[in-house]
Amino acid sequence: MAVLSKIRERSMFLIIIIGLALFAFVLDPSTLGDFFDSSKVNEIGEINGEAISRQEFANELEAYKQQSGGRISEMQAAKTVWDNIVRKKIYKNQLEEAGITIGEADIWNEVVNSQFVQNSPEYQNEAGLFDEAKFKQFLATEKENKTQLWSQWSAYMNQIRDNAERNTYNNLVTAGLGASLKEGEAAYMIDNVKLNAQFVYVPYTSIADSLVKIKKSEVEAYIKNNSEQFKVEASRDISYVQFNITPSAEDEQAIKNNLSGLIEDFKATKDDAVFLSENNSDSSLNPNFQFKSSVNQEIANQLFEGNKGDVVGPYKDKNAFKISKVLEVSQMPDSVRASHILIPFAGSQRVAPDVTRTEEEAKKLADSLLNVVKRSANKFGQLAKEFSSDLGSGAKEGDLDWFNYSRMTPAFRDYAFTGKKGDIGVVKTPFGYHIIKIDNQKNNQKVLKLATYTSTIVPSEATENEMFRTAEEFALAVSKENKFYDVAAEKNYTPKPAIGLKSLDENVPGIGNQRQIVSWAFSSDTNVNDFKRFDLEGSYVVAFVTGSEEKGLMSVEKATSTVRPILTNEKKAAMLKDKLNGSDLEAIAKANNTSIRTASNVTLKSPTLSGVGVEPKVVGAMYNAEINKLYNSVEGSRGVYAFKVTNKEIPTALPNYDANRKRIAESRKSSTFKMYEAIKNSSEIEDNRALMYTN
Structure with missing residues (x-):
């Protein structure tokens, strides 16, 4: 029951x-x-009737993200993967319709003939020749064990197939693309026929916009009649107020006071590195000497007039407060000129593949060369040319020219800047052993080693709580009155717009990558006039949906700004046409209180009328006009014209137009991207990725 x-x-x-x-x-x-059919729920889209499952998309997405090493965002990866799937399916469909297939043998031949496969010792026999059977066995083992390496090989072979399908189709199409000699001749004429004309021009601006009335129904009709120009994706418009969590004056003073309380302990400590670590400094111990020009200039004099153990600060340096302790005082040149002979060993940085000597052998050779140049310094240049692996300086007898303190690797730098002119010694760096000769030094000056405690200026918890309350109060006020802009104006906030957000966008203008806001705006539960507070890194945002556009034709409201000028000029043209009727240009010019203008050496390639601007439609009409015949009421981009072509200068005929023909043919054959876009536009593509990324 x-x-x-x-x-x-x-x-x-x-x-x-x-x-x-x-x-x-x-x-x-x-x-x-x-x-x-529950399977429809698991489809991410459809291409020419072939469904793309969520699983297929997810697999390719994951593979692509691994391949890119996580260097791109989720939405960027999703777009690339979708575009790749669409391209692959479209080319495959085109080949199938043409009865052409890319066979397994084609793919295999491409793989085994790759240089990296042919030259890999792993797939070679005892004679050092490529062994196809050995390579097949390797792949079979990897496939059977389902290894990561097999996944990579499989992806590589799939990529070869995709490339082969694309290239095969493009080659078949471009093989049929050419050009005739007649086309070559026409192109030559278009580029070189020069026109001289007289014309009267009445601009659209001569009629005030207020005299032209455009109805909403006219805009709507224009959109429908030109629907291809006004197809749009789903979009959302939002407006938002951002509340940045920035440190207050009280926060800065509290941080400064905290550093003041550390000064005596900082002076007394014997282990500065431990002190910085235990007291949570935002900077660690700097082992390098510092020149006066490289420290904060507000406290530079105070630091360089101090002695070892002195502490200076607190002082503000960009977005932090600091206290600095003088650890060591010395004298040092600001630049050095030196020469070196570099002896690398196997395993050192940037070492050439043919270097096989061990570290011990490199050290022994460096010491041996050192003994030679110490006995006879004039041999340094010749030995540098003979032994140094630094070919650039070696060709100049080891000369490195002048360099400053920050240029060289630390060990090399320390020897060059703490030594004296004429010193020669061996120094080990990550690049090998260097025999270094200090040729010269200049601008000797005082330098310091400093221990600097750094406290970045960040907002306190109280400041963050206060900003949260401010954002929440604004959100509550909006919820009570549902008047986002009125409440914002009352509180002196300036809302920022983000117009035309797409469902798969990540970036919100003004606040950067904020996918969560876009996702919310497109949620099935979010409507126009809805709002929400978002907790971002370093700020709070209250967002408000101001508009919604669904996929299809652009709304009249959105299209009006584009369509109105077009319809306005069309109506103005109709009003002006009667004014440009006359028996000759003189009468037409007089009736319109203007003058006759002259166009000289105008071509279709450069359709610019002097004093007016680019007018391709008018120049096109001139190109086909009879000489000295009056043409009235010709509509252009900028106004209405009456004209008379006074001369058409035909260029000298060429013996043949094969060069022009070849140029046209090559241009067509290189337009594979345009070919793909044309096929894509004629394909039936349903993209439902947004369902995966909106809640």
């Missing part, structure tokens, strides 16, 4: 569901199966 009771309670619900399904069937019988 309980079961029957439940069925009765649910009966109306079932009737409604079945009724809706039958209604859909009446409208389109093919939809009835889809109504109850």
Whole structure:
């Protein structure tokens, strides 16, 4: 009885569901199966009737993200993967329709003939020749064990197939693309026929916009008649107020006071590195000497007039407060000129592949060369040319020219700047052993080693809480009155717009990558006039949905700004046409209180009228006009014209137009991207990725 009771309670619900399904069937019988087909839920899109499952998309997405090493965002990866799938399916479909298939043998030949496969010792026999059977066995083992290496090989072979399909199709199409000599001749004429004309020009601006009335129905009709220009994706418009969590004056003073309390302990400590670490300094111990020009200039004099153990600060340096302790005082040149002979060993940085000597052998050779140049310094240049692996300086007898303190690797730098002119010694660096000769030094000056405690200026918890309360109060005020802009104006906030957000966008203008805001704006639960507070890194944002555009044709409201100028000029042209009727240009010019203008050496390639601007439609009409015949009421981009072509200068005929023909043919054959875009535009593509990324 309980079961029957439940069925009765649910009966109306079932009737409604079945009724809706039958209604859909009446409208389109093919939809009835889809109504109850749960597999549709698992589709991410469709390309020429072939469904793309979520699983297929997810697999390729994951593979691509691993391949890119996580260097791109989720949405960037999703776009690239979708574009790759679309391209692959479209080319495959085109080849299938043409009855052409890329066979396994084609793919295999491409793989085994790759240089990296042919030259790999792993796939070679005892004679050092490529062994195809050995390579096949390697792949079979990897496939059987389902290794990561097999996944990579499989992806590589799939990529070869995709490339082969694309290249095969493009080659077949471009093989049929050429150009005739007649086309070559026409192109030559278009580039070189020069026109001289007289014209009268009445600009559209001569009629005030206020005299032209554009109806909403006219805009709507224009959109429908030019629907290809006004197709749009779904979009959302939002406006937002951002509350940045920035440190207050009180926060800065508290940080400064905290550093003041550390000064005596900082002076007394014997281990500065431990002190910085234990007291949570935002900077660690700097082992390098510092010149006066490289420290904060506000406290530079105080530091360089101090002695070892002195502490200076607190002082503000960009976005932090600091205290600095003098650890060591010395004298040092600001620049050095030195020469070196570099002896690398196997394993050192940037070492050439043919270097096989061990570290011990490199050290022994360096010491041996050192003994030679110490006995006879004039041999240094010749030995540098003979032994140094630094070919640039070696060609100049080891000379490195002048360099400053920050240029060289630390060990090399320390020897060059703490030594004296004429010193020669061996120094080990990550690049090998260097025999270094200090040739010269200049600008000797005082330098310091400093220990600097750094405290970055960040907002306190109280400041963050205060900003949260401010954002929350604004959100609550909006919720009570549902007047986002009014409340913002009342509180002197300036809302910022983000117009035309797409469902897969990540970036919100003004606040950067904020996918969560875009996702919320496109949620099925979010409507126009809805708002929400978002907790971002370093700020709070209250966002408000101001507009919604669904996929299809652009709304009249959105299109008006584009369509109105076009319709306005069309109506102005109709009003001006009557004014440009006359028996000759003189009469037309007089009737319009203007003058006759001259166009000289105008070509279709450069359709610019002097004093007016670019007018391709008018110059095109001139190109086909009869000489000295008056043409009235010709509509251009900037106004209405009457003109008379006074001369058409035909260029000297060429013996043949093969060069022009070849140029046209090559241009067509290189337009594979345009070919793909044309195929893509004619394909039926349904993209439902947004369902995966909006809640």
